[in-house]
Amino acid sequence: MAAAAAAPVWSVDPRTGKRREQVAVEATADEVDAAVRAAHAARTALADRTARAALLRRTAGLLDEAGDAVVEAADAETALGPGRLTGELARTTYQLRAFADLVEDGGFLGVLIDHADPALTPPRPDLRRYKIPLGPVAVYAASNFPLAFSVPGGDTASALAAGCPVVVKAHPDHPATSELCAALLRRAAVESGLPEGVLNVVHGFQAGLDLVRHPLITAAGFTGSVRGGRALYDAAAARPHPIPFHGELGSLNPVVVTEAAAQERADQLGVGLGGSMTLGVGQFCVKPGLVLAPAGEAGDRLLAALTAAVSDTEAGVLLDQRMREAFCAGVAARAQLPDVEAPVTPGAGSEHTVSAGFLTVPAARLATEGPHDLLLDECFGPVTVVARYSDPAEIGAVLARLPGNLTATLQLGAAESAGSDEAGRGARLLAEVTPLAGRVVVNGWPTGVAVAPAQHHGGPYPATTSTSTSVGGTAVERWLRPVAYQDTPPALLPPELREDNPLGLPRQVDGRPERG
The missing domain is CATH 3.40.605.10 (Aldehyde Dehydrogenase; Chain A, domain 1)
Incomplete structure (x- = not known):
């Protein structure tokens, strides 16, 4: 019996869904x-x-x-x-x-x-x-x-x-x-x-x-x-x-907006969130997928600014048709949950595009196990969930239910950022989100991962497996893996470990650092 022919690998144009060439x-x-x-x-x-x-x-x-x-x-x-x-x-x-x-x-x-x-x-x-x-x-x-x-x-x-x-x-x-x-x-x-x-x-x-x-x-x-x-x-x-x-x-990348932050800069936060969640048609692993924001007037102003920003975003093409179908099905399932509203409805655009949007839900719905747990799963594409809390205690209740993430973001008021607020909210929230993520962002947005020696792009499972x-x-x-040589004759040592340091490597000798 003849062996089956190897399957071809095609390059496909996601803007049209048509094959370009066999690669x-x-x-x-x-x-x-x-x-x-x-x-x-x-x-x-x-x-x-x-x-x-x-x-x-x-x-x-x-x-x-x-x-x-x-x-x-x-x-x-x-x-x-x-x-x-x-x-x-x-x-x-x-x-x-x-x-x-x-x-x-x-x-x-x-x-x-x-x-x-x-x-x-x-x-x-x-x-x-x-x-x-x-x-x-x-x-x-x-x-x-x-x-x-x-x-x-x-x-x-x-x-x-x-x-x-x-x-x-x-x-x-x-x-x-x-x-x-x-x-x-x-x-x-x-x-x-x-x-x-x-x-x-x-x-x-x-x-x-x-x-x-x-x-x-x-x-x-x-x-x-x-x-x-x-x-x-x-x-x-x-x-x-x-x-x-x-x-x-995978990562949900939660954002916490305090009441003080919303009161001080609601419009700025709405615009910034809109830009971050729609960047690259929402296809970044550090896209903010869940936002805890206050109910009330300051939170309403934030949502109004977010609505305007997202409404002005053009429909975009996802990386492939399978992702587009998963996005459309995912946002539809989330929108059908009780108490979930869509100020800007995400979903299908034209035949090959998707439109950005966001959903809102009372934060209390996420504080206990139930069907709304679907909102705590990553949805790949230009959508985020804004969970509105009436009591700051709801923030901790929701955060306690989250799995590991690549990032967690805090949007704090001026006094909270300076550590001078009487309640110590800034320090307390920082302590709450630190166990959840590999990178904690304060008064910024998680999209954009600088390539630098101090960077950490990882986090607790399921963000990463290590x-x-x-x-x-x-x-x-x-x-790499470490290996130690004990009482090894000098002539047998690798050059990196010889006494005269022939490769000029930085090293630590008897507890003292030496530059090469």
């Missing part, structure tokens, strides 16, 4: 195996920090040079628009160069040396510790960031910085963009003296499962839905040798 075919188990083995074979060459810093910089340079073509391809497959994608490309190349700087500095290796001290009780042996790469890494690209969280994105950049070759499972919403970026990255590898196998791409749902189960894959990074991420997370844990799975799955970040320099730590 590839879904990878077979044998092809996944070949991609992983190519990555495994490349790990020795990638051990050279100088070469991998050059790879990251050259990749950034090639992406810049091909910028027009990359943006055009991504826009054709995602409808995110040239403006948004040009900014995302700049973020992607900045991220690559930032990881190159990190590789050259070497501080991420965490070199610690404690010399032997026989006078201690008990005596201490000579101990030398640093971090080494895990090995080949699987990366699952995100639909909503075809550059920054896809083939050349942060998971790939941080894994390469750690010294780990990468196999990317491309997202079906932008396969042509994925192949274009992969070709640039593989070209950068060759020009940097590295094998092409440091980066490989596979397509297809089954390929994603085969990838996370492959015995040579040592860790995985994922950005996507709770359902898809949890399935892969469970597969990673069920392996004979389980591996770390760093998944970003405590790590996928943005910022410390993302590299996901792909």
Whole structure:
């Protein structure tokens, strides 16, 4: 019996729903195996920090040079628009160069040396510790960031910085963009003296499962839905040798608006919320999906400003038809719940677009378990839920029912922000939301994740499956493991741990920091 033909992978225009071109075919188990083995074979060459810093910089340079073509391809497959994608490309190349700087500095290796001290009780042996790469890494690209969280994105950049070759499972919403970026990255590898196998791409749902189960894959990074991420997370844990799975799955990103904040700047808050929840047609993982706002006159003014802002927002195209259908069904189900109103009705626009809107509900409806729990689930797209509280105690009751989130936002009054209000509301609310999220925003909006060393893009489950970040320099730590050498003869030590520090690495020796 002849084997079934491999399924084609098509590039689709979300603005029309029409196929653009066949880009590839879904990878077979044998092809996944070949991609992983190519990555495994490349790990020795990638051990050279100088070469991998050059790879990251050259990749950034090639992406810049091909910028027009990359943006055009991504826009054709995602409808995110040239403006948004040009900014995302700049973020992607900045991220690559930032990881190159990190590789050259070497501080991420965490070199610690404690010399032997026989006078201690008990005596201490000579101990030398640093971090080494895990090995080949699987990366699952995100639909909503075809550059920054896809083939050349942060998971790939941080894994390469750690010294780990990468196999990317491309997202079906932008396969042509994925192949274009992969070709640039593989070209950068060759020009940097590295094998092409440091980066490989596979397509297809089954390929994603085969990838996370492959015995040579040592860790995985994922950005996507709770359902898809949890399935892969469970597969990673069920392996004979389980591996770390760093998944970003879903987030409601609650916002708390105090009465004082609403009284001081209701109009500004309404406009800001409208801009944040509709940014990118509501397709950001940090979109504010639940807002606790006061009932009464100040809250009414906030809603009036939000109504005007959202009403002025043009209908937009979601990343694919499946997401559009899920959005329309999701907002319809929420709008049918008792006491839920829609000052601006979200839902279908034209045949291929959706219109932005928001729902309101008394906060008391969310304080106890019931059918309104649906409002506490993320709805991907341009919609948010405004839960109006009559008593500040309702804020804590609702927050206590929320799962983990990427962000939590507080909009405080001037006295609350200064810590000078008699009730201490600002400090109390900060303490309440801190356990809920990986990033707490005060008097701002969560959309927009700066790439910086102090950034944390993660949070308690289901926001993520681990405590790590996928943005910022410390993302590299996901792909490393520490190893300590005890009483090892100097001639046998790796260069990173030798006494004379031949690589000039920053390190800590007997508790004292030393710059390289």
